[in-house]
Amino acid sequence: xxxxxxxxxxxxxxxxxxxxxxxxxxxxxxxxxxxxxxxxxxxxxxxxxxxxxxxxxxxxxxxxxxxxxxxxxxxxxxxxxxxxxxxxxxxxxxxxxxxxxxxxxxxxxxxxxxxxxxxxxxxxxxxxxxxxxxxxxxxxxxxxxxxxxxxxxxxxxxxxxxxxxxxxxxxxxxxxxxxxxxxxxxxxxxxxxxxxxxxxxxxxxxxxxxxxxxxxxxxxxxxxxxxxxxxxxxxxxxxxxxxxxxxxxxxxxxxxxxxxxxxxxxxxxxxxxxxxxxxxxxxxxxxxxxxxxxxxxxxxxxxxxxxxxxxxxxxxxxxxxxxxxxxxxxxxxxxxxxxxxxxx
Amino acid sequence: xxxxxxxxxxxxxxxxxxxxxxxxxxxxxxxxxxxxxxxxxxxxxxxxxxxxxxxxxxxxxxxxxxxxxxxxxxxxxxxxxxxxxxxxxxxxxxxxxxxxxxxxxxxxxxxxxxxxxxxxxxxxxxxxxxxxxxxxxxxxxxxxxxxxxxxxxxxxxxxxxxxxxxxxxxxxxxxxxxxxxxxxxxxxxxxxxxxxxxxxxxxxxxxxxxxxxxxxxxxxxxxxxxxxxxxxxxxxxxxxxxxxxxxxxxxxxxxxxxxxxxxxxxxxxxxxxxxxxxxxxxxxxxxxxxxxxxxxxxxxxxxxxxxxxxxxxxxxxxxxxxxxxxxxxxxxxxxxxxxxxxxx
Numbered sequence: 001x002x003x004x005x006x007x008x009x010x011x012x013x014x015x016x017x018x019x020x021x022x023x024x025x026x027x028x029x030x031x032x033x034x035x036x037x038x039x040x041x042x043x044x045x046x047x048x049x050x051x052x053x054x055x056x057x058x059x060x061x062x063x064x065x066x067x068x069x070x071x072x073x074x075x076x077x078x079x080x081x082x083x084x085x086x087x088x089x090x091x092x093x094x095x096x097x098x099x100x101x102x103x104x105x106x107x108x109x110x111x112x113x114x115x116x117x118x119x120x121x122x123x124x125x126x127x128x129x130x131x132x133x134x135x136x137x138x139x140x141x142x143x144x145x146x147x148x149x150x151x152x153x154x155x156x157x158x159x160x161x162x163x164x165x166x167x168x169x170x171x172x173x174x175x176x177x178x179x180x181x182x183x184x185x186x187x188x189x190x191x192x193x194x195x196x197x198x199x200x201x202x203x204x205x206x207x208x209x210x211x212x213x214x215x216x217x218x219x220x221x222x223x224x225x226x227x228x229x230x231x232x233x234x235x236x237x238x239x240x241x242x243x244x245x246x247x248x249x250x251x252x253x254x255x256x257x258x259x260x261x262x263x264x265x266x267x268x269x270x271x272x273x274x275x276x277x278x279x280x281x282x283x284x285x286x287x288x289x290x291x292x293x294x295x296x297x298x299x300x301x302x303x304x305x306x307x308x309x310x311x312x313x314x315x316x317x318x319x320x321x322x323x324x325x326x327x328x329x330x331x332x333x334x335x336x337x338x339x340x341x342x343x344x
Numbered sequence: 345x346x347x348x349x350x351x352x353x354x355x356x357x358x359x360x361x362x363x364x365x366x367x368x369x370x371x372x373x374x375x376x377x378x379x380x381x382x383x384x385x386x387x388x389x390x391x392x393x394x395x396x397x398x399x400x401x402x403x404x405x406x407x408x409x410x411x412x413x414x415x416x417x418x419x420x421x422x423x424x425x426x427x428x429x430x431x432x433x434x435x436x437x438x439x440x441x442x443x444x445x446x447x448x449x450x451x452x453x454x455x456x457x458x459x460x461x462x463x464x465x466x467x468x469x470x471x472x473x474x475x476x477x478x479x480x481x482x483x484x485x486x487x488x489x490x491x492x493x494x495x496x497x498x499x500x501x502x503x504x505x506x507x508x509x510x511x512x513x514x515x516x517x518x519x520x521x522x523x524x525x526x527x528x529x530x531x532x533x534x535x536x537x538x539x540x541x542x543x544x545x546x547x548x549x550x551x552x553x554x555x556x557x558x559x560x561x562x563x564x565x566x567x568x569x570x571x572x573x574x575x576x577x578x579x580x581x582x583x584x585x586x587x588x589x590x591x592x593x594x595x596x597x598x599x600x601x602x603x604x605x606x607x608x609x610x611x612x613x614x615x616x617x618x619x620x621x622x623x624x625x626x627x628x629x630x631x632x633x634x635x636x637x638x639x640x641x642x643x644x645x646x647x648x649x650x651x652x653x654x655x656x657x658x659x660x661x662x663x664x665x666x667x668x669x670x671x672x673x674x675x676x677x678x679x680x681x682x683x684x685x686x687x688x
Contacts, residue, residue, distance in 0.1 A: 133405070
């Protein structure tokens, strides 16, 4: 194991990263190694630039006691690509800033980058720059920026009363995985594996987003990073509407159900308030939902489920069988007590 | 004083920030509040996109015991604008990511943003997005991204043997200011004020960069964030050349000289290895230097000084009166022992 100071410090580390990275000469005029990166504007004149940034902090978004360096890298990339998926943009370029604790090894950084580049490689995303600094507090911090292109972004603000509220895949798996990692509850080995993997190596829904965009009928969209409740609230606030969520319709998978039953908790609650599933939450007119469900299944293999509807009344209600309650709680908030958290 | 959880957490804080910020509708299609920001590509077809990012970490780039919230905000903005100046690009849009310790007050964040927006306001930079998260380690971390435009960036890699090595302003003031803040040495009150201000409220050289760019004769450029020695090394490595620095020609100001004399240290060494002066280091042919010095003085009031020359031999030498030595040390490195550091 090699300390960063042993290879010559910050500049040597940047050169090591630079060497391991290839970028498209067609798009990147100047990549890693100068004061700024220079890229060409979108070739297609009708396209605009999309940009998003996400900061991942140790013991908040990941823990060194549960995640490998490669998993931390992958998650950092996925969280950001998921934001591009959420707005229906195509990711093109990435910048990575790291605050690194003093005793971090070069090999750890190599594996962290491997986790990132495995994801960027799949989608031809160029790594064009970033920053490397020390972290006196000892907390590893990763900030990723993605630049993308889009001609017709899908915003949070387009939901209309009467629209169906839909979601890709299933929810609650990441929160169930975190519980499994922390408490090792009694479930089948297979269930534990599925849940842990969902938490440690989440996937984004970029391909699904691109398929949905082509259908040209999605009225609003968001990715589920802070839980279904919070993301629904965000769509409703941006669109100046309300929603009804049918609790029993929220899709959860067998593994999540098995765990939550074992620990005597409500699967659907976990799906509502657990974060980081990175599924897409979106709205569309009722007449378009069949086409959406069929096309998504055909082109990506991913299911889409109608879980509720958009209302004119600016409240979010949860219907549990016949019981209608106002949804007051929301999901993950970094400044509140959270149901799912790393132990600090 | 109000805690972030008291106003409703993360989402409420984002809304508060969003309200306080105005962006140009002509350039920004979608600002703060969705999964990504959407901006228009440069209007001028010959312009490319420049992007830079800098991460500032508590007790590394600033300290809560020496800096006010507003000063931290200003410094974060200046460090990033300085990178745009270094490559001769015009900053246009900014994204701000914050990892905030749990007990941080809303008022602190307001003042931090005030420090940032005072700088962005001066240069019509739109704040278009970012991320807000908690910091379990208790360290405040700020990552800023700036998107800009440039038609002919000035890179680090264009220095040619025979070129003069030049610098704007004077060096070592920020390091001298940090020493003053930490050790309260015996100097005149005025000197202490000047030095402390240089450290706590540094300035960038954006206007100077734009003036230099118009002259169309700068062969390479860098901003001095990690000390003259490091930045000279970066230009030399990128340009595949060497340099001679005349130690006595390195510009230092009276206040820096006074302090360094009082503590019996070498002013020019401080100028070589102390970071964060944010002056511009650049190269140009000898015949262009008079025009550069005169134009810069006339249009910006800033002095430019010839401090050395570029050589074919890929070494950096320091000439101290008649003594010629190889410059082995470099300046600030986050993974090495540093001459100028916050006490941890």
